[in-house]
Every structure is written in structure tokens, then in C-alpha cells.
């Protein structure tokens with residue numbers, strides 16, 4: 126079945142001759158020779174997403190070779206297959222009835238070929254890409270808010286959604302496959318969107334998902350421990366992130382230089398880069414092109430105000446609509462990115478300051494009052510993000526800070542005890558539960574978290590374990606008073622929970638609302 130993102134295709138696709146594709150990308154042809162009337166109108170790397178008229182790009186995967194799925198792609202209407210030598214060998218015996226086009230590295234060509242097939246849709250669109258371990262989503266939404274002040278219609282591609290103007294679908298991941306990126310850009314172009322903000326994950330950069338796209342401006346938030354299962358070590362992770370700042374991938378960059386990785390990227394990037402220091406008195410506050418020189422962090426518990434010094438020394442009063450120091454950083458970066466994408470500075474500052482809430486990012490789902498605690502959902506799922514999220518919530522918590530959290534299965538195992546230790550150090554009550562266990566035994570993940578908790582709190586005082594995430598949230602509500610804050614971290618906006626290969630419909634915000642409602646009803650009965 127075609128995935129929802131696989132269906133985001135232009136209604137009137139460009140059509141190109143297969144022979145022209147062969148010539149444009151210097152491909153060698155095996156088996157059937159393409160006729161001059163053979164036309165292609167789309168590209169896919171997933172057989173399930175193939176539409177009639179598509180080129181199927183059969184990639185050598187980490188688990189299986191895509192050529193294994195050629196029959197499925199042909200049945201769906203593929204008019205040609207692009208693959209490597211290994212794929213061509215796999216296909217030789219089957220003698221497919223369409224041309225098999227061969228190149229050394231089809232993954233590297235998937236993006237450029239898709240851009241070519243869709244007539245380079247990004248050429249008519251201002252494109253902004255955001256990378257970094259944390260803050261991509263938040264920064265992207267801030268940038269989009271600023272772009273919307275200047276463009277009648279904009280698009281967003283990221284972890285939360287794939288959106289064109291007012292229409293959106295859930296996003297399957299942070300950065301979709303290269304042909305999907307290009308077909309969505311083509312659809313944006315068709316629908317008149319003139320600016321697009323995109324989150325670019327390190328996986329996407331390593332796997333060529335933004336190939337064939339030269340961003341107008343790209344931004345870097347920070348580099349913190351994550352995804353080491355995929356990138357090996359921090360050096361490999363940094364190298365993959367840096368690929369966004371390569372010549373041909375982006376015209377110019379804006380880099381937050383609060384950490385050593387940002388400083389290194391700003392120094393080494395081969396494209397023109399501007400630096401942004403977002404920590405008052407941070408290591409690069411004096412030398413950075415842009416700097417946050419003063420900040421009132423979350424005084425009202427909602428947002429922050431800050432001063433941003435520009436390259437010419439002028440100071441600008443700015444604001445972040447979300448609480449915490451990290452969101453001053455995201456807002457400052459977004460302002461500079463939007464400005465460099467063509468939005469005038471005062472407009473960018475005003476639009477970012479008034480950007481609306483972002484699903485699952487420090488989202489206030491239940492407001493404090495009438496006996497209810499404050500209930501927040503946040504996407505912090507790395508040790509550093511958890512530290513900062515809890516830091517941000519402590520000053521707005523007169524009572525106890527109740528943390529509901531877990532850690533992902535089939536992902537970096539080393540961070541589990543670290544998350545436990547942080548929770549134990551910074552929150553008052555912990556409810557350790559499941560995030561997305563995936564193929565792992567949930568109890569083993571919780572045990573790893575609890576081993577970290579014990580290093581700080583050997584007696585496990587005020588530490589609870591819940592085998593169901595919904596139950597954990599209901600448990601939190603049972604013990605919370607109006608003075609307390611419940612913060613649920615790790616899943617943010619996610620609409621599903623992945624357990625043993627099955628995606629169950631699940632959303633922290635819905636459960637939190639339901640728990641609040643249940644408590645209201647109970648209190649109503651008691652009254």
C-alpha cells in the first residue's frame with residue numbers, strides 16, 4: 126500500500142524520456158533498451174510507493190537489496206529500474222521487461238534524479254534547512270512563522286508533519302526519502318508555496334535524502350550525544366551533520382557556536398557561514414557575528430525576552446514564545462535564518478516572538494489551577510535535552526516536579542542510565558515507563574534507566590515503575606497537587622507507540638488530557 130507521504134505527488138507531473146535520463150546521468154543500460162517513447166513521471170526508492178510511470182531506485186540497504194522488490198515495483202507500474210552492479214546481478218535472471226539502468230552509487234543519485242524528474246522544483250522556492258541534535262523542529266516552526274509573514278503560502282517538512290499551506294499529514298520521520306522530498310517540493314510549487322523549511326536529520330545526510338537540493342540557507346543548532354548506534358562516535362556524527370554545509374548542498378549557513386562542535390563547524394565549513402552565540406557570556410559571545418547579550422528566561426513561565434546583537438553592533442529586542450534557555454537559542458537562530466532567507470529583520474523578530482505553540486514541545490496541555498497541576502508534554506529524549514527541559518520547568522513549579530519518562534528501544538543504549546541519573550537529580554518524583562520499546566524487552570530498558578536512578582537515589586524514594594505509559598500518566602495525576610508540575614518527556618507529538626513491531630495509536634497529550642478530565646470528574650463526584 127502506498128504510504129501517505131508516497132501519495133504527495135504533483136497532480137500534473139513533468140514527464141521525461143528514459144533515454145534522456147540515461148544521457149543526463151551517464152547510466153549504463155542492461156537488458157531492455159529504452160525506447161524513445163518511454164516516459165517517466167516520478168521516482169521512488171520504496172517499492173510500496175511506486176506509482177505508474179515511476180523510476181524504481183533499487184538501493185543496496187543495510188538489511189536487504191531493494192532489487193529484491195523489483196517485481197512489486199513493476200507490478201505497480203515502474204517503467205525503469207535504477208540500481209548498482211549487485212542489483213543488476215540480482216535482476217539478471219528475472220529479465221525484467223523494463224530497462225535496468227546501472228550506476229556505481231544509486232543512493233547518491235536518487236535525489237538528483239528525482240530533482241531532474243520534477244524539473245528542479247526547489248528553484249522557485251526559498252529553502253531553509255535545519256540540522257542539529259536538538260531544536261530542529263522548534264527552530265523550523267519559528268523560521269516558518271517568519272517566512273509566513275512574507276510569503277502567502279509556505280511548506281514544512283519535519284518530524285511532526287509534512288505541510289503545504291494549510292494542509293498537513295503526519296510525517297513518518299524527520300527527513301523523508303530523497304524522491305519524496307522532491308515530489309513534495311513539486312507539489313508545493315504546483316500549489317503556489319514559495320518558501321519551505323525542512324528539518325534535516327543526520328541519517329538523512331548520511332543516506333543522501335537531501336541530495337539534489339541546494340538550500341538557500343541552512344542552520345545548525347547543536348551537537349549532543351544521540352544516534353551513536355548509527356554514526357559510531359561523535360566524530361562520525363559531526364561529519365554527517367557537517368555534510369549539510371557543503372558546497373552544492375547549501376549556499377550559506379548560520380551556526381550556533383555555543384558548543385565546541387558549532388565552533389568547529391563555523392570554522393571549517395566551506396560555504397559562507399555566520400555564527401550566533403545564544404548564551405549570555407557564552408564562549409563565543411564576543412566574537413560571534415550575532416549574539417544574545419541579555420535574556421530574561423521564562424519570567425512568566427511561558428516565554429522569554431532577550432536582546433540580539435547584530436553583526437553591525439545594533440541591539441534588537443526579541444522574544445521566544447516558548448520557555449527555557451534552549452528556546453532563546455532556537456529563536457535567535459530562527460531569526461537569523463529567516464532574515465538570511467529574505468525576511469527583513471524586524472518582521473522576523475516579531476513573527477518568531479509570536480509563533481504559536483509547537484505540538485509536543487514544552488506544550489502546556491493542562492494549565493495549573495482549580496486543583497489541577499500544570500501538565501506539560503515535551504520531546505526531550507537525549508540526556509542534554511532532559512537536563513534543559515527540567516531546568517526550564519523547575520522555576521515555574523512551586524511544588525514537586527513529577528517526571529514521567531522512558532527511553533527508546535533499538536536505539537543508543539548508553540543514554541538510558543544517563544537519563545535515569547538526570548531524572549533522579551533534577552525531578553522530585555519519577556515514574557519510569559516505556560517510550561517506544563520496539564523489538565526490545567521493555568522491562569530491560571526500564572531496568573537500565575533505574576540503574577542510573579540508583580546512582581543518585583539508592584533507596585529509590587519517590588521512584589515508581591509503570592508498565593504502561595498511559596497508566597504512568599494516570600498515576601502521576603493521582604499523586605499531583607495543584608502546586609506540582611507533571612512533565613512527560615520523550616514522545617512529544619508522536620501519534621503512535623511502537624511495541625514489538627506494532628505501531629499502536631498513542632499520544633501523550635491525549636492521555637494527559639484524559640487523565641485531567643478523569644480527575645475533574647472524580648473531584649466533581651466528591652464535591
Ligand SMILES: CC(=O)N[C@H]1[C@@H](OP(=O)(O)OP(=O)(O)OC[C@H]2O[C@@H](n3ccc(=O)[nH]c3=O)[C@H](O)[C@@H]2O)O[C@H](CO)[C@@H](O)[C@@H]1O[C@H](C)C(=O)N[C@@H](C)C(=O)N[C@H](CCC(=O)O)C(=O)O
Nearest residue numbers: 170171172184186187188189190191194298299300326328
Ligand atoms: C537506519 C536507517 O536510516 N535506515 C534507512 C535505510 O534502510 P535500510 O538500508 O535498512 O533499508 P532495507 O530495509 O535494507 O531496504 C533496502 C531498500 O529496499 C527498499 N524496500 C524495502 C522493503 C520493501 O518492501 N520494498 C522496498 O523497496 C527500501 O526502501 C530500501 O531502499 O534506507 C532506507 C531507504 O533509504 C530508509 O527508509 C531507512 O530508514 C528507516 C526506515 C528508518 O527508520 N530510519 C530512521 C532511523 C531515520 O532515518 N531517522 C532519522 C532521524 C531520527 C532522529 O533524529 O531522531 C529521520 O530522518 O527520521
Ligand SMILES: Nc1ncnc2c1ncn2[C@@H]1O[C@H](COP(=O)(O)OP(=O)(O)OP(=O)(O)O)[C@@H](O)[C@H]1O
Nearest residue numbers: 258259260261262263284451454503504505510514
Ligand atoms: N536548542 C536546544 N538545545 C537543547 N535541547 C533542546 C533545544 N531545543 C529543544 N530542545 C529539547 O529537545 C527536545 C526536542 O526538540 P525539537 O523537537 O525541536 O528537536 P529536534 O531536533 O527536532 O528533535 P528530533 O530530531 O529528535 O525530532 C525539546 O522537547 C526540548 O526538550
